[in-house]
Amino acid sequence: MNVAVTGSSGLVGTKLVAALRGAGDAVRRLVRGDARNEDSFAWDPAGGSVDPAALAGVDAVVHLAGEGIANKRWSEAQMARIRDSRLQGTRTLVRAIVAADPRPRVLVSASAIGYYGDRGDAVLDESAGGGSGFLPDVCRAWEAETKAAADAGVRVVRVRIGVVLSPEGGALAKMLTPFKLGAGGVLGSGKQYMSWIDLDDLVRIIQFAITTDSLSGAVNGVAPTPVTNREFTKTLGGVLKRPTIFPMPAFAARAAFGKMAEDLLLASTRVVPKRLADAGFSFAYPSLEGCLRHQLGR
Numbered sequence: 666m667n668v669a670v671t672g673s674s675g676l677v678g679t680k681l682v683a684a685l686r687g688a689g690d691a692v693r694r695l696v697r698g699d700a701r702n703e704d705s706f707a708w709d710p711a712g713g714s715v716d717p718a719a720l721a722g723v724d725a726v727v728h729l730a731g732e733g734i735a736n737k738r739w740s741e742a743q744m745a746r747i748r749d750s751r752l753q754g755t756r757t758l759v760r761a762i763v764a765a766d767p768r769p770r771v772l773v774s775a776s777a778i779g780y781y782g783d784r785g786d787a788v789l790d791e792s793a794g795g796g797s798g799f800l801p802d803v804c805r806a807w808e809a810e811t812k813a814a815a816d817a818g819v820r821v822v823r824v825r826i827g828v829v830l831s832p833e834g835g836a837l838a839k840m841l842t843p844f845k846l847g848a849g850g851v852l853g854s855g856k857q858y859m860s861w862i863d864l865d866d867l868v869r870i871i872q873f874a875i876t877t878d879s880l881s882g883a884v885n886g887v888a889p890t891p892v893t894n895r896e897f898t899k900t901l902g903g904v905l906k907r908p909t910i911f912p913m914p915a916f917a918a919r920a921a922f923g924k925m926a927e928d929l930l931l932a933s934t935r936v937v938p939k940r941l942a943d944a945g946f947s948f949a950y951p952s953l954e955g956c957l958r959h960q961l962g963r
């Protein structure tokens with residue numbers, strides 16, 4: 666297949682491009698700025714333009730681009746960048762998909778479990794409603810931007826991605842240094858649920874979404890065993906063979922990370938992958954310990 670990928674230089678995109686190519690697919694990257702080689706095509710997500718040749722002959726599009734969620738403190742300006750990069754980028758891409766002739770058959774578009782918001786112990790499958798607050802609002806609007814592609818007959822899969830675990834980036838990479846130093850510990854009450862996914866399983870989920878014609882709409886991209894922060898802390902400490910005796914109280918997390926602490930670290934979101942299970946997807950790393958041992962080589 667011919668697959669076009671946005672955000673291909675990111676944590677997920679880098680692994681996905683390698684996996685697609687390894688499986689024999691031809692991949693073209695949609696890159697911001699100048700296209701550097703014959704596999705790259707320029708797009709300007711904020712400016713609204715896509716190289717007209719970028720989608721010619723493309724079977725599937727995977728849309729991962731967006732301003733990093735946890736790269737910087739959430740000032741008003743940064744929150745606007747997080748939101749606008751997703752809404753404008755998706756609008757730009759979807760407009761190009763709808764205009765393409767022939768159109769790609771499928772769009773797999775990233776969303777996030779942030780859609781569900783802070784929901785305590787409630788078990789959330791794809792039929793659960795969205796939450797309230799900054800991230801749920803962003804995710805709702807981000808997903809809504811893909812509707813025009815679905816209306817035009819393109820199969821659209823919106824993968825609500827959980828916390829991606831890899832030592833190469835994202836949440837786990839940030840935690841590794843303090844945990845390796847024995848300075849890791851429970852965050853806030855430790856009772857908040859964290860819905861995670863092994864990076865390699867996420868890449869396989871995206872490939873599965875591309876090839877599974879029966880799949881469309883929202884699909885939770887999480888492992889089947891969400892854990893509390895306390896369980897996560899204990900498991901990571903155990904895999905690294907380090908003590909985890911330094912808790913970070915909620916007030917300290919808020920002081921250190923600002924508003925992001927509330928939405929990303931202290932919020933409880935217990936999400937399960939019902940639609941993937943129904944469609945017969947098989948996880949290579951369904952348990953947290955197995956995922957961490959795989960990712961960390963321990």
Ligand SMILES: NC(=O)c1ccc[n+]([C@@H]2O[C@H](COP(=O)([O-])OP(=O)(O)OC[C@H]3O[C@@H](n4cnc5c(N)ncnc54)[C@H](OP(=O)(O)O)[C@@H]3O)[C@@H](O)[C@H]2O)c1
Pocket residue numbers: 671672673674675676677678695696697710729730731732733734746750754775776777778826827828829830834835836
């Ligand atoms: N990692 C996670 O734990 C996680 C969890 C839930 C959801 N997600 C979502 O899944 C997608 C991929 O995640 P990821 O971890 O691979 O993200 P990432 O490492 O932050 O990469 C995202 C890519 O988007 C592009 N990008 C960066 N800033 C941008 C901007 N202001 N406007 C437009 N494009 C921009 C960049 O690619 P180019 O430079 O090549 O354009 C970047 O490499 C993201 O949309 C993310 O929100 C990730």
